[in-house]
Amino acid sequence: MVHFTEIVITGLLVGGIYAAIALGWAIIFKTSGVINLATGELTMIGGYTCFALYSFGLPFIAALLGMLVIAILVGILTERLWLRPMIGEPVLSVIMVTVGISFAYKAIVALIWGADTRVFSPPVFPLEPLMLGPIHISQVFLYSFLVAGIMMAVLIYFFQRTRTGLAMQATADDEMAARSMGIPASSVYRWTWIIAFMSCGIAGALLGNINGLNISISYLGLLVLPAVVIGGMNSIPGAVAGGLIIGVLENLGDAYISPFFPGGVKTTFPFLVMLIIMLWKPYGFWGWIKIERM
Amino acid sequence: MEWKREELRVEKEIGEPILVVENAMKAFGGLQALNNISFEVRRGEILSIIGPNGAGKSVMLNCINGLPGYRLDSGRIVFDGQDITNWPPHKRAHIGISRTFQKIELFGGMTVLDNVKLGRHMKMNTGWWDGGIYWGKAVKEEAKHRKWIEEKVFETCEIEIYRNRITGMLPYGVQKRIELARALAMGPRLLLLDEPMAGLNLEEVEDMTRFILDANEEKEWNCTIILVEHDMGVVMDISDRVIVFDWGAKIADGPPEEVQNKPEVIRAYLGEVEETYITRR
Structure with a gap:
């Protein structure tokens, strides 16, 4: 039982980081209908810039904040250079553009930092685990969860309670109407990319602390996709919940199924669950179910 | 006629x-x-x-x-x-300049009141802080605009009874009226x-x-x-x-x-x- 509880708690804590990435997926999909296949690269860039700033000798919090500033700049740049010209083009073309962005960013990161695994040194978080009664909790996981949680709370607050957030929701619902009601769509898309970059970037920085950084961190973007799909592609709280679910599923699969089917269960198990849930709830748990009036 | x-x-x-x-x-x-x-x-x-x-x-x-x-x-x-x-x-x-569309372009997932209020958003001045904590100035401003919408816009377009319904689920004729209401809300x-x-x-x-x-x-x-x-x-x-x-x-x-x-x-x-x-x- 203690083992099980530990697995679930660790899963939830890691899930917090996945949730931040899932938020990045969902917010772009929700406002523009685009599945951003470069999500993993946003995570990677966040991780590496935070690592670079930390290596310069900045305290971790300062490195994190510095990373957020860079994320904002890269977010603005990405939207302006590659996404803005695609406004009004078919969604599929835009998705292909994000594939291009993903390869380009991966190459740039490899060019700057090389392909070797880098670790934060000295380690940012204490290595010895916390003891809650008989349960061990790794401090990296715990603090990462808290940081990701704060970040998401701020972003969700922004999305739901400010007029920029309102403009984003309106654009998500009907871009044409939003435009004719005085909402500048291009600035909405800019904000979307900024938020996605910040959210994924934080996740990248935290993951870098857990496993170290290398290029393959970008594949994590795809591993989080089931979270977004389970939550409902266009629901922000759904994405967060989905992230937590995936974290737990991964850990459960790793602990209880891997012994029988060694190799890769940890990453495939969430996809299997996603398939089953899709059959049962095609819109995910919290997605919009649109019933068209014919 | x-x-x-x-x-x-x-x-x-x-x-x-x-x-x-x-x-x-x-x-x-x-x-x-x-x-x-x-x-x-x-x-x-x-x-x-x-x-x-x-x-x-x-x-x-x-x-x-x-x-x-x-x-x-x-x-x-x-x-x-x-x-x-x-x-x-x-x-x-x-x-x-405000408009309605040939093919209805409402915010289908929102309520009628929210749709019309969105038409009014340009006339509001609340910043992100006040709007976020929703206190003081923001509450007053929102109440003022909502009252105006209820008294003038809903009255003119006769959609008061639908105010809290989800727009996408309403009959076509009503949606046409809501679109006009939203356009009017922009003043x-x-x-x-x-x-x-x-x-x-x-x-x-x-x-x-x-x-x-x-x-x-x-x-x-x-x-x-x-x-x-x-x-x-x-x-x-x-x-x-x-x-x-x-x-x-x-x-x-x-x-x-x-x-x-x-x-x-x-x-x-x-x-x-x-x-x-x-x-x-």
Whole structure:
């Protein structure tokens, strides 16, 4: 039982980081209908810039904040250079553009930092685990969860309670109407990319602390996709919940199924669950179910 | 409809031009959708644009509204003395141009009240902090605007009973009214209506006609209106002036009675035998 509880708690804590990435997926999909296949690269860039700033000798919090500033700049740049010209083009073309962005960013990161695994040194978080009664909790996981949680709370607050957030929701619902009601769509898309970059970037920085950084961190973007799909592609709280679910599923699969089917269960198990849930709830748990009036 | 134009009209003042379109040209590929169109809309009037399908009526409306892809190839659009030809749509909304769509474009996932409130958002000044904690100034401002919406907008368009319903699930005729309400909530000076009567039954058409006249005549609104419409009964009843498009060109411009009897209009739009259509009441 203690083992099980530990697995679930660790899963939830890691899930917090996945949730931040899932938020990045969902917010772009929700406002523009685009599945951003470069999500993993946003995570990677966040991780590496935070690592670079930390290596310069900045305290971790300062490195994190510095990373957020860079994320904002890269977010603005990405939207302006590659996404803005695609406004009004078919969604599929835009998705292909994000594939291009993903390869380009991966190459740039490899060019700057090389392909070797880098670790934060000295380690940012204490290595010895916390003891809650008989349960061990790794401090990296715990603090990462808290940081990701704060970040998401701020972003969700922004999305739901400010007029920029309102403009984003309106654009998500009907871009044409939003435009004719005085909402500048291009600035909405800019904000979307900024938020996605910040959210994924934080996740990248935290993951870098857990496993170290290398290029393959970008594949994590795809591993989080089931979270977004389970939550409902266009629901922000759904994405967060989905992230937590995936974290737990991964850990459960790793602990209880891997012994029988060694190799890769940890990453495939969430996809299997996603398939089953899709059959049962095609819109995910919290997605919009649109019933068209014919 | 049994009413006559004369009974519907009130005495009102028609002022100087508020919108001037000069030599507007717009082509899509090889299709000349607007071919050297010029006209003006005077403050306070209801101007109807009629013409066969594909004549360029909606294109003209979208160009005035400035939707993406609808920038004029050449020519000018001047609103209230400002050249707005190359302005993005959201800037045009801020100076008082508001519209409804031929194919309804409401925020389907939101309630009716939220839809209409969104139309009002430009008039609010609350910053992200006040809006976020929703306290003090923000509450007062929201209450003020909501009261205004309830008293004026809902009253005018008679949608009070639907206020908390999800818009996408309401009947078509009601959605048309909500669209008009949302457009009015922006407090527009120029209202562009793209086929407000399409798909409505006779009773709904009468209601909608009333709402449009209210928007035009009541002190609260005093909107100048450009109406694109196929229902000739309505057009002839409520328009101060009618212009006729055919193949992207303007072929007539004048008071309804005059336009109605122009031979080229009858030929282009109404077909030579279908004279009954134009007198449908």
